[in-house]
Amino acid sequence: MIERLWYGLRDSLRLWLAPERMRAEGTTPDYRFSLANERTFLAWVRTALALVAGGLAVDQFLTGMRPAPRTAIAVVLLAGGALCAVRAVNHWLRTERAMRRGEDLPLSRFPVLLALGTAVTALAVVAGVVLGELGR
Amino acid sequence: MSAGRRPRGGGAAGGGAAGGGPRGAEGAVRDPAAQPERTRMAWRRTTLAFAAVVALLARGTVHDGGPPRQYALAALGALVWLVFLALAHRRIRALDVPRPGPLGTRTAYAAAVCTLTVPISGMVVWLW
Numbered sequence: 001m002i003e004r005l006w007y008g009l010r011d012s013l014r015l016w017l018a019p020e021r022m023r024a025e026g027t028t029p030d031y032r033f034s035l036a037n038e039r040t041f042l043a044w045v046r047t048a049l050a051l052v053a054g055g056l057a058v059d060q061f062l063t064g065m066r067p068a069p070r071t072a073i074a075v076v077l078l079a080g081g082a083l084c085a086v087r088a089v090n091h092w093l094r095t096e097r098a099m100r101r102g103e104d105l106p107l108s109r110f111p112v113l114l115a116l117g118t119a120v121t122a123l124a125v126v127a128g129v130v131l132g133e134l135g136r
Numbered sequence: 137m138s139a140g141r142r143p144r145g146g147g148a149a150g151g152g153a154a155g156g157g158p159r160g161a162e163g164a165v166r167d168p169a170a171q172p173e174r175t176r177m178a179w180r181r182t183t184l185a186f187a188a189v190v191a192l193l194a195r196g197t198v199h200d201g202g203p204p205r206q207y208a209l210a211a212l213g214a215l216v217w218l219v220f221l222a223l224a225h226r227r228i229r230a231l232d233v234p235r236p237g238p239l240g241t242r243t244a245y246a247a248a249v250c251t252l253t254v255p256i257s258g259m260v261v262w263l264w
Contacts, residue, residue, distance in 0.1 A: 019241035034238035035171045035231075041244060042178040045251050049185045052255045056192040059262070060199065071262055078255035085251040089244055096238065 015093050022093065026100030037095050044088035051081035058125065064132035073124055080117055172231040179224040189254060190217045209261045216250040223247055
């Protein structure tokens, strides 16, 4: 597990630092597949932006909550947005490379983590709002 | 591939692939599948989503009437949005050819950096 994580990390780093090397590999796929990958990348960027917007909204609109938990939730959402943006590029690069090499597309646990994280944060917001109302 | 198999003439590469008309000797069987157009609209959507985030930043500043660093945050957000807009514009123009090339890694990095700037600067300002 640790070993796989380490290899994955090293691989990603290599890909990040020398992305032009990827273009030298394999063959250029049908442009439609590249464009589809690009749209997926943009969809992830929008997901990142949505998380950031959620963080800003929590900070601005949940005024019934105490400042400390409110800022905590907002920061978690912003951090999630940042993570999403980084992963958007990473996944785009890996998919691009896999298509050039004719390999299977990379699998990822990230969507599951994101779903769980979103659910937990949503519950935290609900708890915050309810407790804020009760404490009034 | 359901949406990708609609038979279309070579020249009618999606209503939005501006200019229209036959381009080069591509042959009539080429299947444009509106892919460049869909990608163009994806860039537009993303720019719009970014604009919404910047609007929220501006609202926070105006509403709180907060410290100067709040203004700096909103200004920075507006600036990176403009950069993103420029990137999207350039990419959209690059898509307006019969066989668009793949997205450049630099454009992808730049788009991600623009997106990253907002949450990172936001966290810095809040946790200061």
